[in-house]
Amino acid sequence: MEFTEKTLTQEYKFKGKIMSARVDDVELPNGRTAYREVCEHVGGVGILPIDAQGNVVLVRQFRYPYGEVIYEIPAGKMDHGPEDAEACGVRELREETGFTAGRMVPLGEIYPSPGFLTEVVYLYAALDLVPGPSQPDEDEFVEHVTMPFAELEKRIMDNEIKDGKTVVAAYRARLKGLIG
Structure with missing residues (x-):
């Protein structure tokens, strides 16, 4: 089964020194679309x-x-x-x-919170x-x-x-x- 989601758009809501927050529109494996809230972290x-x-x-x-x-x-x-x-x-x-x-x-x-956070420790x-x-x-x-x-x-x-x-x-x- 395919699990990969394809990024359609990204919109940054905040950019800081150690983290940034964005909202992405994605295409799901079944062809539907959804949005993902992502917090990018420096690690x-x-x-x-x-x-x-x-x-x-x-x-x-x-x-x-x-x-x-x-x-x-x-x-x-x-x-x-x-x-x-x-x-x-x-x-x-x-x-x-x-x-x-x-x-x-x-x-x-480790991935502290992989549902929304890109941080790697x-x-x-x-x-x-x-x-x-x-x-x-x-x-x-x-x-x-x-x-x-x-x-x-x-x-x-x-x-x-x-x-x-x-x-x-x-x-x-x-x-x-x-x-x-």
């Missing part, structure tokens, strides 16, 4: 730092769209011009936690951590929190950690055998 990277004892480093910060302080893995947007995903991850890890990694292990990519585990001073952006207020991996999993199970990239990164790190 991002999430890093799960794991220390030699099997602890993870998360950041705690206020997330405006949800109106709450949440725990999540260090992460950032790929909004510094053309940038390699791993290089972005290295930069964000240092900025938000002060750590640098001796080794970055790819954990794959690249995930990495950061190993062989070396501490240093954090350098958050001037509009970024974060604290880093270290906890055993088992506590991260418990907080995920108890619905205390709801951030999708954090949940996926933890699961993939477990599947890859990065947790002892």
Whole structure:
């Protein structure tokens, strides 16, 4: 069965620094037409730092769209011009936690909300951590929190950690055998 939809028209409603919103008219596989609301996003990277004892480093910060302080893995947007995903991850890890990694292990990519959002988030585990001073952006207020991996999993199970990239990164790190 054919599933591909053909774009007929695109109309941008908003163009911003990290995202743009458009409405597309599409032709469906059965020949009918429909519209699609699409949010184009620059993409991002999430890093799960794991220390030699099997602890993870998360950041705690206020997330405006949800109106709450949440725990999540260090992460950032790929909004510094053309940038390699791993290089972005290295930069964000240092900025938000002060750590640098001796080794970055790819954990794959995720589509956070494929029904309307083009964002791709690249995930990495950061190993062989070396501490240093954090350098958050001037509009970024974060604290880093270290906890055993088992506590991260418990907080995920108890619905205390709801951030999708954090949940996926933890699961993939477990599947890859990065947790002892």
